[in-house]
Amino acid sequence: MAATESDRDLPSALCSEFLNFSARDTATRWLEAADLKKEVYLHLAVYVPRILCLGPTTGGGGAGSSREEQREELACQLLLMAPLEWFLLGEEPSSGLAFLQEKNQPSPLCGHVFKVGEPTYSCRECAADPTCVLCMQCFLGSVHREHRYRMTTSGGGGFCDCGDAEAWKKGPYCHKHTPTADTRDSEEDPAALIPADMVARGYSLFSVILTYAVELLTWDQEDQLPAGLEPPARADTYYCMLFNDEVHTYEQVIYTLQKAVSCSQKEAVSFATTVDRDGRKSVRYGDFQFCEQAKSVIVRNTSRQSKPLRVEVMHSSVVAHQRFALKALSWLGQVIQYSDGLRRTLCQVGLQRGPEGENSSLVDQLMLNDSKMWKGARNIYHQLLMNSLLMDLKYKKIFAIQFAKNYRRLQTDFMEDDHERVVSVTSLSVQLFTVPTMARMLMVEESLMKTIIGTFVDHLRHRDLHGRFQFDRYTAQQAFKFGRVQSLIGDLKYVLISRPAQWNDQLRLKFLEGLDAFLELLKCMQGMDPVVRQVGQHIEMEPEWEAAFTLQMKLTHIISMIQDWCSTDEQVLIQAYRKCLSALNSCHLPEGEQPISLSVAGHSVETFRYQVSQDKVSIHLPLYRLLAGFHILLSRTEVASRCPEQLPLGELSPPLLIELPLRCLVLCAQVHAGLWRRNGFSLINQIYYYHNVKCRVEMFDKDIIMLQVGASMMDPNHFLMIVLSRFELVHIFSSTDCRKRYREANKDVVQQNNTLIEEMLHLFIMVVGERYVSGVGQVEQLEEVRREIIHQLSVRPMAHSELVKALPENGNKETGLERVIDSVASFKKPGVTGRGLYELRPEWMKHFNLYFHHYSRADQSKAEEAQRKLRRQSGEDTALPPPPPPPLCPLFASLVNLLQCDVLLAVEGAVLHWAVEPSGGGWTESMLQRVLHLVAMALLEEQQQLEHSGGDDDITFNYTRKITRPGEAPSTSGSVLALLESLQNAPHLEVHKDMITWILKMVSNIKTARERTSSTSSVPSRGRGRGPEETVRDKDKAERKRKAEMARLRREKIMAQMSEMQKHFIDENKELFQQSLEELEASTSAAAERSPPTFEPTCVSQVCVGPRRVGGAEHRQLVICILCQEEQEVRGHGRAMVLAAFVQRSTCIKVGILPFLRSAALFFHYLNSTAPPADLLIAGPGQWEALCNYLSLPSNLLQLHQSQHTLLDPLIHRWCCHPGVRRTLQGGGVIVRFPRESNRLIDLPEDYSILINQASSFTCPRSGGDKSRAPTLCLVCGSMLCSQSYCCQTEVDGEDVGACTAHTFTCGAGLGLFLRVRESQVLFVAGKTKGCFYPPPYLDDYGETDQGLKRGNPLHLCTERYRKIERQWHQHGIAEVIGHAQEANQTLVAIDWQHL
């Protein structure tokens, strides 16, 4: 037994007590005591300092220290834990616990707490939200493995949601956690299932232990202990305790420690690692003076630039009690695993309010002191909270309420805390707020939404004079806080992530209260970071913009979610709309600048003077955008038409609504036109993000919608004139000859104006044409996604991940892509390189819109080119007319009138007029193209109205008439048609010819249709009305058929030409083809020869040596000839192959020959008595060279042949002439078995998550049980290494290198192939300085790798790719791959590969 050893090693004072101690008697004494706490404290006061005060523990995990730890552990168990267990169970602990477990009726929750790096799974079809995850065991036993799922690696903390019915839409249980007859009803009190006296004992014991732990973890005195715990004898023994902070670097700490406590570099590294992991570590033990001395050195050394490292000199008994407090908490966590009844009892103790009332429970005290505790302490009590309160549904609720009540304070503490969020108690919010019923309850009862937003706004204090956020004068400290405060948005997201299925008045009230707070937040953002155009000089300093955009980006999902909530309840939506409007009205509105009157094309409008190019303008307009969002909800839900009287529509002023969004769009246009060049990159970045997929849904898209809202409520002419005015282009279109005069002006100005006109025309196209938002147009949300995909794929075929990136994600990280992709695209699998691609199905091409609002200019021109090319290939004309638009919703119906209003006709007329003359800078092709597009849009609109109406009477759209009849409209508009006709054959407009032809044909079709319709309008029968339409269609059909026929003929001609060329080629290279044909025949006949059973006896006895040697013949091995790069089997009569490549650049060939050389050396030594050189006497890396030297051989095999060929050639010749050789060669059969098995890379599992799981349980071999941060698998030998970490650095040739580099010298002669498991990335290293990353051989279902494991699609081994890596290794191609990679990417050169 171990007792004898303990006797010898334990401090003698403890020994006798150890032998005499009885845990049972102690427990009995406690049971009889009147004051349990006093008794237990007394016991702890005596034993804890004696057991847990071992003095100095060595830094490195040496054998001595681990023995000491074992002793400590044993004493702890026998003297401290055992009495607790006896007391609780009333019997021998091990049998008592077994009995408890047997009787337990567990809740069906899995609750497995994740380790860092462990794989987690979320079902994209069934999880309530992406935070609901399963552990690997539960996942494999669940229905979800057959669904679409996402796999990620845990950052530590959090637990498996298996068994939580609320977390899953369906399939909440795996096989193991499916409720059975034994499962307790969740309403039943589990404590009622264990003996009442045990519950009573548990209650009192847990109270004492938890109180003790709380007292010590929150204890802030270094030299004193809480009452009742003072040690009987006080020694002068202290620890110098070093605490973690996020300010000082590893290097600083290591350097300082070496100086302060004069330890070795290794010890210092170990201290620093522990401080980083646990949050504190004692670095010196001794009397007070001794420890104080070390403290002052550390403080002095680290206080120069920053605040010094935190060091405390603590009395040994204080440290001992704190250590035991942690052990006691872990013990509590273990004991309650045996019984849900005890768990419930512990929950009761933890949340029991003390006499002080509010916030006096033990759990409250822990939470509220969280930020004062060191990391190790926090981790242990958080773990206990997860094992107890979060696993008990009743107490989870009570805890959640306490958490919400203290929310503001906890968050405020977290702002000041310099630890990461994962070790803050605030990170538990994800466990509490993502449960929908809980979130709703907290919202209603604790005003959680309002609290979170309020706390957020409170912490962003920096404002300008108007109360808006101002980030440009942020100090580093404030920036740090800003980073922290963003986690609040995460919490808000959890609360809003699932919208309510049912509303009640309480919820409405509280949600709207929350919305009020949110609108206050948006008010602070409205108009932030305004910009003014810089003229003359370039801007001096790039203004801060990132903070504002970060905020906007983080809030994007929240804004969308709020709209989502509002869409489910009519009353809430109406109230929200009102609130948003009044928030907008209370804001700083566009000032009453100087009023002016504009007139264009015979219309005039009153507005005011404002110039984007001269006045302040801001990109941040969240209130307008939210209102636009609400407005389309009014349309989509038809609330607007059902209860208009409840809406403040009369208060809306369309010109005011459009003003600021319009300015923002004009700003973008001016930036494009180069007017803002002097404002630097900050503005360019802002414009970029404004359109970027991460922001655009709640920025650019909503601005377009706001213009649509405004335009649908205004006279179209007035709307267009205001737009013209904000673009500062009124003067160009107000009179015809103005442009002429203008052309002579400054060339730059002309060019700028050209771009502005283009941008403005594009804006018109978008305002009328963008209808794929449900609520603006009559479309489903699915169609919106489909249209995005169609347009992405119109640019070029794309990989799945590229498409995902181009689409906005919702709060659940879904884009809706999978629902539509297969209907619009076909998938092409990848080869050995590259990735799988989606290609647009041809039938969807007709939906292509060149002016799709999410195209950048570059996308647009690429798409245009691609589409024209496709049309040319299929023999069609190259016109790219707009696709037929979906119908508008009633609220937006009047938008179409923009297309036929006089101002637009005037603009169109002007541009066409300019285009009569070849462009001398006065107009541009893009301008003309946009005008043609607008004309085409109008014609499509008219055609659709004609098709959908019976007679002429209800057709309000008369575009063809307006452009035909001169004189009806003022100025140039009457001549639009005439102009088009005259432009049709203009030689300088060849590119646009097809489009103009399309337009003219359309006009004549419509005219014919109208004539027929009006002649039959007295009989508005649908059947007859369609007559002329049909002839039009027939004509179209015939035309198409003719073109298709022409295309077919052309194709046939090309095919004929090609086959002619092939024939010619074969004739030319007759010999070659002959040869290959013969070969083909030979190989098939050889196969036939081998097939008779007589030729391959199945039961030959195995002979391992000599000419009759057999065995392994059926082991076919395909290898690649390095010369011709073809794969074939190695066989005697096979084609000649060059296989020298199998000589591994590794140590193996040398290893193979070494024994022979050594024997030869020994033989010659004894034969000739030549003394061996000194380096041969020691086994070492230099042996090979030494042996070769000794035997007078070159150390290189090639040299051997070269230098000795006179000797070798006859030998080889003699061997070849040997009759046996000849016989075998003639007789066929297998003579050359492959000389040796070629080396192979290790086998990898098919499912990547198996590797992740393997890596998550891998611990660093050097730092005793710690998780490795970068577990890395050697593909050559299968070793798992702890890469990229201080702990596993090794010295190689006087230099510290990481585990991978070190491994290459023992495994691959300096060359290594690894798989970085967490990154899903292959690493090649060569020598100490060279390396590169390489795509892993794992692909998702879309044929893509996932380097960095960011997307989380399930990954499977692609054997072909793995073989390709293996082949490169066989062929010595790795170094070359590295070389190429480093050439292509200079940043790779700078990486310190040796540290990996």
Ligand SMILES: [Zn+2]
């Ligand atoms: Zn689980």
Ligand SMILES: [Zn+2]
């Ligand atoms: Zn489970």
Ligand SMILES: [Zn+2]
């Ligand atoms: Zn599922």
Ligand SMILES: [Zn+2]
């Ligand atoms: Zn290896």
Ligand SMILES: [Zn+2]
């Ligand atoms: Zn390590």
